Amino acid sequence: MSGGRVPPSAIDAGPGGTTERLGGIRVEVPDALVDQLRADGVDVSSEPESREEAARDWWPLSIGWAARGQVPAQPAVVARPTTVDHVASVLARCNEAAIPVTATAGGSGVCGGSIPVFGGVSLDLRGLSGLADLDETSLLADVGAGTFGPDLEAALRSSGSGYTFGHWPQSMDISTVGGWIACRGAGQYSTRYGKIEDLVEGLEVVLADGTVIRTDGAAPRSATGPSLTQLFVGSEGTLGVVTGARLRITPTPAADDRRALGFGSFADGLDACRRILRRGATPAVLRLYDQTESKRNFDTESCVMVIYDEADPVVVEATLAVCDHECAGADRLDDELVTRWLHERNDTSALGPLWKANIVVDTIEMAGRWSVLPGLAEEVVATLRGIEGTLNASVHESHAYPDGACLYFTFGGRRPPGGEPDDAAQLAWQETYYREAWDAATACVLAHGAAISHHHGIGLNRSRFLAEALGSGFSVLRSVKDALDPAGILNPGKLGLASRFGPTPWP
8 A cells, every 4th residue: 555644753742642632522432332343344443553543634733733742532443444334334333322433544634624523433444445447448447435546546557558547636645535535625637637526427425324325427427316426525524434436537648748937926827827728728737836935946036837738649739839828928937847846746744843843834725716816815815924923925826727726825823932932822822823814814715705625625624614605505514414414423523514422622
């Protein structure tokens, strides 16, 4: 297996042992239930190391807590199914006993979505992995939900004539197919290949009562009522547990090309992106960085645009021709900058050390229409910079579409000078500052009518914003949750949905 959970070296616990941080109501799992699951063939562990490993993901607050020897919240036990029947057994028995179940695999989420805030069972799906079937004629692959990104690509590229899924999230090495689907993810090449919802043709899902269903997947599309597949894509394990998927694949690209360009302003670069997509060109990568991020990442003073495409040679040539025409007024930079980005794009090694140095750092991604993006980008950056303690704030565009794009805002802050605070005071300031930054930025996003998340999802961190973001539609989501999971056992405390186990401990 190429992937795995968060590397311990990245968020290793500080001195003083491990303690929980979020608190809340801890739901234990009766020994009798554990015995039943083991009799069903399910591997169940209550070992401290297993429980601590399942207690956190890549949510930056988790990293900060880990530096102080804390974990957000631990499950009572970790269940490791290797078959769909195992998953059905866990859910059916926990549903009957009203035990919360939090599905997880790679632990690569950045919003706290897989943290088992009420204890119960952490359902580790890594045992449901592998390429089960490949239809080369139809370009479809059946894949286990616990399959890690590198393993999927290796299996596809070594099969038949060679294929790719084309989904390349920054978390590629430590994330799984099920996680991409649950959080409605988008890879860095999504402008060429599509986002995860575009790439999934059908799902295998286990409902809260243990019922196994299969959604769509028999044809490229159908008019057979609402898409049940899309109901579960992005549901973050609150409506059912995805155990397998039928995915659309692509032949391994035969050609690639790249460009690095410099613009005088971020707004000028955004407009060039808009014109490229407007003409129907869809380069795999079309990213734009403001001056702050361009200086930090590429050591240039202009706003850098990175263009990379891979496809049939004729398609690549036509795509880059459109890009060249629409960017004719920009400065041509060394294409080696694109190569550098390709090599360094997944590096997150600085996160742990920054939090250990008491520097709060995170990214906020959102999506909006082209007509609002220039003003929104300027407003959010200015708002973040205006918060006391902010060291810097910046923005880049990462995923583009004919009608709009995703913007990534990066911010960092440190407690202003004024004496050496004790550890508790320092942590309290970090949490307060972190929340203030997120509240302020999200308020700007909502005021502009933009989406509060493009691909990171909701989890714990954005749960307080979802009701406002969905408006009257939030009651529909709540009704669907009540219908599919009446006992409320599936990933309780997420998506801003009320939990029968008590109030969500964050925020």
